[in-house]
Amino acid sequence: MTLNPLVTQTLTTAQIAIEIAATAAFALSGILEAVRKKLDVVGMTVVAFLAAFGGGTLRDVLLDRRPFFWVEHSWYVWAVLGLCVATGAWLRGHHLALTERAMQWPDALGLGLFAASGTQIALAAHMPPLIAVLMGVMTAVFGGVLRDVVCNEIPSAFHGHQPYAVCAFAGGWVVVACYFLALDSGIALALGASAASGLRLLAMWRDWRLPDLRIHR
Amino acid sequence: MTLNPLVTQTLTTAQIAIEIAATAAFALSGILEAVRKKLDVVGMTVVAFLAAFGGGTLRDVLLDRRPFFWVEHSWYVWAVLGLCVATGAWLRGHHLALTERAMQWPDALGLGLFAASGTQIALAAHMPPLIAVLMGVMTAVFGGVLRDVVCNEIPSAFHGHQPYAVCAFAGGWVVVACYFLALDSGIALALGASAASGLRLLAMWRDWRLPDLRIHR
Amino acid sequence: MTLNPLVTQTLTTAQIAIEIAATAAFALSGILEAVRKKLDVVGMTVVAFLAAFGGGTLRDVLLDRRPFFWVEHSWYVWAVLGLCVATGAWLRGHHLALTERAMQWPDALGLGLFAASGTQIALAAHMPPLIAVLMGVMTAVFGGVLRDVVCNEIPSAFHGHQPYAVCAFAGGWVVVACYFLALDSGIALALGASAASGLRLLAMWRDWRLPDLRIHR
Numbered sequence: 343m344t345l346n347p348l349v350t351q352t353l354t355t356a357q358i359a360i361e362i363a364a365t366a367a368f369a370l371s372g373i374l375e376a377v378r379k380k381l382d383v384v385g386m387t388v389v390a391f392l393a394a395f396g397g398g399t400l401r402d403v404l405l406d407r408r409p410f411f412w413v414e415h416s417w418y419v420w421a422v423l424g425l426c427v428a429t430g431a432w433l434r435g436h437h438l439a440l441t442e443r444a445m446q447w448p449d450a451l452g453l454g455l456f457a458a459s460g461t462q463i464a465l466a467a468h469m470p471p472l473i474a475v476l477m478g479v480m481t482a483v484f485g486g487v488l489r490d491v492v493c494n495e496i497p498s499a500f501h502g503h504q505p506y507a508v509c510a511f512a513g514g515w516v517v518v519a520c521y522f523l524a525l526d527s528g529i530a531l532a533l534g535a536s537a538a539s540g541l542r543l544l545a546m547w548r549d550w551r552l553p554d555l556r557i558h559r
Numbered sequence: 560m561t562l563n564p565l566v567t568q569t570l571t572t573a574q575i576a577i578e579i580a581a582t583a584a585f586a587l588s589g590i591l592e593a594v595r596k597k598l599d600v601v602g603m604t605v606v607a608f609l610a611a612f613g614g615g616t617l618r619d620v621l622l623d624r625r626p627f628f629w630v631e632h633s634w635y636v637w638a639v640l641g642l643c644v645a646t647g648a649w650l651r652g653h654h655l656a657l658t659e660r661a662m663q664w665p666d667a668l669g670l671g672l673f674a675a676s677g678t679q680i681a682l683a684a685h686m687p688p689l690i691a692v693l694m695g696v697m698t699a700v701f702g703g704v705l706r707d708v709v710c711n712e713i714p715s716a717f718h719g720h721q722p723y724a725v726c727a728f729a730g731g732w733v734v735v736a737c738y739f740l741a742l743d744s745g746i747a748l749a750l751g752a753s754a755a756s757g758l759r760l761l762a763m764w765r766d767w768r769l770p771d772l773r774i775h776r
Numbered sequence: 777m778t779l780n781p782l783v784t785q786t787l788t789t790a791q792i793a794i795e796i797a798a799t800a801a802f803a804l805s806g807i808l809e810a811v812r813k814k815l816d817v818v819g820m821t822v823v824a825f826l827a828a829f830g831g832g833t834l835r836d837v838l839l840d841r842r843p844f845f846w847v848e849h850s851w852y853v854w855a856v857l858g859l860c861v862a863t864g865a866w867l868r869g870h871h872l873a874l875t876e877r878a879m880q881w882p883d884a885l886g887l888g889l890f891a892a893s894g895t896q897i898a899l900a901a902h903m904p905p906l907i908a909v910l911m912g913v914m915t916a917v918f919g920g921v922l923r924d925v926v927c928n929e930i931p932s933a934f935h936g937h938q939p940y941a942v943c944a945f946a947g948g949w950v951v952v953a954c955y956f957l958a959l960d961s962g963i964a965l966a967l968g969a970s971a972a973s974g975l976r977l978l979a980m981w982r983d984w985r986l987p988d989l990r991i992h993r
Contacts, residue, residue, distance in 0.1 A: 472633055
């Protein structure tokens with residue numbers, strides 16, 4: 343199935359816009375955690391990098407893909423450096439709590455986009471479906487995991503009891519389904535990302551919880 | 560030296576059986592730690608994966624081997640997923656402490672098997688003997704290390720004061736010795752794994768302790 | 777620009793001497809942290825390895841370079857093993873605090889040398905300048921980061937509020953500048969390493985602090 347070039351164009355532009363917003367949201371989540379943990383400017387910058395690029399980098403190491411996207415597009419690194427400086431200045435006059443709530447939106451978009459694109463990249467590298475979906479989840483979630491591990495916290499994705507990685511997982515399977523239906527990859531990306539982001543936004547809105555373990559000790 | 564095909568067959572079947580038991584034991588150790596740390600189901604699954612596949616994956620990244628064994632045999636991933644679901648259900652009616660003690664046996668078998676097979680894989684990749692042995696130790700031990708780091712604990716392998724990695728180290732040298740004696744690789748695996756597992760079981764039985772550092776401050 | 781062979785020879789000898797001193801200093805920093813955290817001998821050895829080889833290994837994984845330098849020169853691994861044994865014995869009769877202060881000097885030299893050589897290796901692998909400098913910083917700093925993460929501490933490089941990684945960053949740019957000026961690589965290494973180490977020593981001597989974040993909450 344081929345798409346109208348205009349539609350493809352719009353999808354691509356939307357993807358780039360979301361990617362930039364999502365990378366910024368992920369980097370910001372690192373900056374905020376660094377501030378909460380009283381790290382210095384170096385720590386803030388490193389944690390921002392880990393949060394923004396950690397997931398995609400781990401995926402690329404596991405798939406043995408080079409160059410990394412932040413090597414190929416090294417202006418991304420400059421942008422995160424700039425964001426660190428700007429946020430440092432901006433945060434002096436603003437409340438952290440507000441910033442955190444405002445960030446949940448681009449974060450949910452990033453979750454979807456990175457899960458869907460990570461799954462596609464893994465499928466293109468001939469991974470079996472389950473592995474490809476897990477690679478997508480990793481792309482979306484492991485930046486935050488590395489951020490939390492370096493800040494000496496149990497990753498929030500692992501004990502938040504809210505659907506987060508699960509939404510990425512669902513979105514990944516949508517991409518796999520599109521792949522087997524031989525749909526255009528732009529459509530697959532859009533559907534998979536929308537599914538994951540939509541689920542995440544729904545989960546936030548309805549305050550869904552993961553099933554409890556309730557263990558007998 | 561070539562082996563009677565029947566012996567080879569038996570060794571291979573035994574190896575696969577131990578490998579499955581050991582992977583399950585390692586995954587279970589992750590599940591139990593996740594329960595203790597009150598992680599949610601996502602965290603439990605990730606920590607189970609890290610404990611089961613972390614050591615072998617790190618070895619393969621360091622040796623630049625692809626595909627990973629859990630990519631080539633992706634039913635392993637399904638099995639760990641299934642184990643997480645089954646354990647979640649099972650643990651509601653059983654005591655954790657019991658499970659932990661029951662797990663030490665397959666864990667000791669896994670330690671030996673993974674140390675010996677990791678050393679063999681590294682030797683096959685032309686690593687020098689010491690490095691090959693360390694790769695074997697890593698294969699056997701780093702899953703547990705990653706599990707503990709993600710759960711915000713100092714790895715138990717590093718401050719348990721009980722011989723654990725040391726047993727894997729000894730077993731690795733047995734494999735290297737077999738290699739220089741040009742023994743059949745099935746025999747080398749069996750001897751190395753038995754040495755490591757045997758030492759570990761002995762250490763548990765006799766309650767051996769590592770030499771103390773007793774530092775003057 | 778070609779150098780007098782005698783000068784090259786002297787530079788190379790100096791480089792090897794500094795490399796050995798720096799690797800020992802990094803390994804020692806791991807040993808001391810392990811002692812402070814009451815790890816056992818296995819933990820001490822692993823943390824010493826992580827501190828000594830972690831940064832260079834991460835750089836090589838990211839650049840997809842093999843074999844690792846500690847595989848090619850596996851006597852380095854033996855040396856660190858020996859250092860662990862020797863330090864274990866030596867520390868029984870000496871104060872930790874003294875050792876720590878004495879170590880700051882070779883650590884500062886190592887910071888400079890590893891930052892400069894890491895940057896050169898990344899430039900040789902055709903990384904863009906900013907990425908190469910960051911690879912140099914990673915080479916110099918990530919061993920200590922891994923050491924601290926495994927010991928369940930927020931990395932001191934991230935919340936020490938003293939210039940450390942920043943000195944490595946500056947030294948990396950000196951190497952990049954030399955590269956664009958087409959200077960001899962021995963000279964570039966010497967200048968970059970001196971810049972980073974010199975800044976670090978200055979920062980320690982003058983007790984420089986990183987700018988504070990001073991956030992409005």
